[in-house]
Amino acid sequence: MKVQEAKYVMSNSDYEKCPEPTLPEYAFIGRSNVGKSSLINMLTGKKALAKTSQQPGKTQMINHFIIDDTWYLVDLPGYGYAKVSKVERDKWEKMIHDYLHYRENLICTFVLVDVRHSAMAVDLEFMAALGEAGIPFEIIFTKADKLKPGQVANQVEAYKRKMGEIWEELPEMYVTSAEKNEGREPVLAAIETYNQS
Ligand code: GDP
Numbered sequence: 702m703k704v705q706e707a708k709y710v711m712s713n714s715d716y717e718k719c720p721e722p723t724l725p726e727y728a729f730i731g732r733s734n735v736g737k738s739s740l741i742n743m744l745t746g747k748k749a750l751a752k753t754s755q756q757p758g759k760t761q762m763i764n765h766f767i768i769d770d771t772w773y774l775v776d777l778p779g780y781g782y783a784k785v786s787k788v789e790r791d792k793w794e795k796m797i798h799d800y801l802h803y804r805e806n807l808i809c810t811f812v813l814v815d816v817r818h819s820a821m822a823v824d825l826e827f828m829a830a831l832g833e834a835g836i837p838f839e840i841i842f843t844k845a846d847k848l849k850p851g852q853v854a855n856q857v858e859a860y861k862r863k864m865g866e867i868w869e870e871l872p873e874m875y876v877t878s879a880e881k882n883e884g885r886e887p888v889l890a891a892i893e894t895y896n897q898s
Pocket residue numbers: 732733734735736737738739740779843844845846847877878879880881
């Protein structure tokens with residue numbers, strides 16, 4: 702799928718104030734610094750799209766972008782940032798929980814994982830919560846250019862093994878590098894397939 706046009710729509714801390722849920726929607730989330738902004742910019746072919754909504758004070762928001770007037774891409778605030786206070790973390794949890802549970806046009810959540818790290822509890826727990834709530838998700842490995850291809854394959858295999866300890870059926874997984882502009886098409890193809898079904 703080609704992305705022709707990607708536009709910033711709005712930032713919100715309340716799922717009820719998000720755009721009318723009339724188009725299919727896909728959310729992106731992960732630990733802070735995982736490469737989410739870079740991935741969103743790569744997927745949309747816009748260098749600074751994700752930054753638009755990430756000025757100071759706006760980072761803990763649900764950020765909506767509209768793609769080719771046919772689907773919403775949502776940049777969710779990251780988790781696992783050490784410097785966040787308990788109050789901020791609680792706010793984040795409620796905002797994300799409500800968005801993920803009640804946003805009726807949300808088709809799939811893409812959970813981003815840095816391919817260099819072995820499976821982290823914070824990611825596994827987040828995915829376990831999604832699974833328990835029946836919220837569909839897929840995994841996008843980021844920063845693949847930081848490893849040799851063989852190492853990437855090993856990391857993905859190790860991740861699958863780890864998830865296999867808990868999950869009967871593994872989610873779809875994609876390997877990407879925003880730096881090298883790689884892995885874009887399979888993610889967009891998945892979204893296109895969802896959009897058509
Ligand atoms: P976010 O906090 O999850 O939105 O992460 P960013 O997209 O801002 O990226 C965090 C850091 O990782 C930045 O220094 C990026 O340049 C770097 N980064 C992101 N994606 C890649 C990638 O695919 N390859 C490499 N080598 N670095 C990346």
